[in-house]
Amino acid sequence: MIKALIFDVFGTCVDWRSSVAREVAAVLPGVDALAFATAWRAEYDPxxxxxxxxxxxYVPLDDLHLENLDTVARAFGVRVPDRWALNAAWERLDPWPDVLEGLVALQAQAIIAPCSNGSIALMTRLARYAGLPWDCILGADLARDYKPRPEVYLASCAALRLAPAEVMMVAAHNDDLAAARAAGLATGFVPRPEEHGPGQERDLRAESDWDIVAADFRDLARRFAALCGG
Structure with missing residues (x-):
């Protein structure tokens, strides 16, 4: 029986690209805001x-985002008037249209929490902005490491005092789910074909036999209920 679902957040639950671009456009009106947001995100994994x-x-993602902002600003040849204010754009990301309804339906069935590379502070403020109804905040800060390292998934399970097999990782990214499965977690895939804008080539579909493959979070809630015999 799955007792908790933990979620990737950036891209899976929220639309980081459009949301960050909106903030960039307000602060740097002469810049291609979508290109700037995309370049900022491209510094994330390295x-x-x-x-x-x-x-x-270990450095919390808030600080990495700020360092990456400086890198991208130099590349675009611009000066950001208030670096800290623009860096907080990552705390003001809009949820995809299906997310809130789906999370409420899932929360009636199991514990729900983020398992993000974002810090506890970032995830808390983002949850307040977007209305994400998490039961608690989990993820990288607990493990002091970053996905897809197994310690991140396992630390989240341990914090809930659950075995990995009792926890399902939900993500729009196949590599995230592959790492979670390798750590012993159940897996749920929800595609976000617009995460990276037009021309997105990766994560358009499930690339393995994940335990649940759903069209969106509403469908995920229905399939999860069926999986658990509800």
Whole structure:
């Protein structure tokens, strides 16, 4: 029996691309806001990789985002008037249209929580902004490491005092689910074909036999109920 669902957040629950671009446009009106947001996000994984590989100690994602903002601003040849204010754009991301209804339906069946690379502070403020009804905040800060390292998934399970097999990881990214499955968790896939905008080529469909493959979060709630015999 699955007793908890933990969720990837950026891209799976919220539309980071359009939301960050909106904030960039307000602060840097002369810049291609979508291109800037995309470039900022592109620095995300390389920054975490240095920590996962042991080349750098754990640094919360808030600080990595700020460092990455400076990198992208230099590349675009612009000066950001208030770096900290724009960096908080990652706390003001809009949920996909199906997310809130789906999460409420899922919360009636199991514990729900983020398992994000975002810090506890970031995830808390984002939840307040977007209305995400989490039971608690889990993820990278607990493990002091970044997905897809197994410690991140296992730390979230341990915090709930549940075995990995009692927890389902939900994500729009096949590599996230592959890592969760390798750590012993159940898996649920929900595609977000617009996460990266027009021309997205990856994660358009499930690439393995995940325990649940759903069209959206509403469908996920229905399928989860059927899986659990509800």
């Amino acid at each position: 920054a975490m990789a240095r920590i996962r590989d042991g080349a750098r100690g």
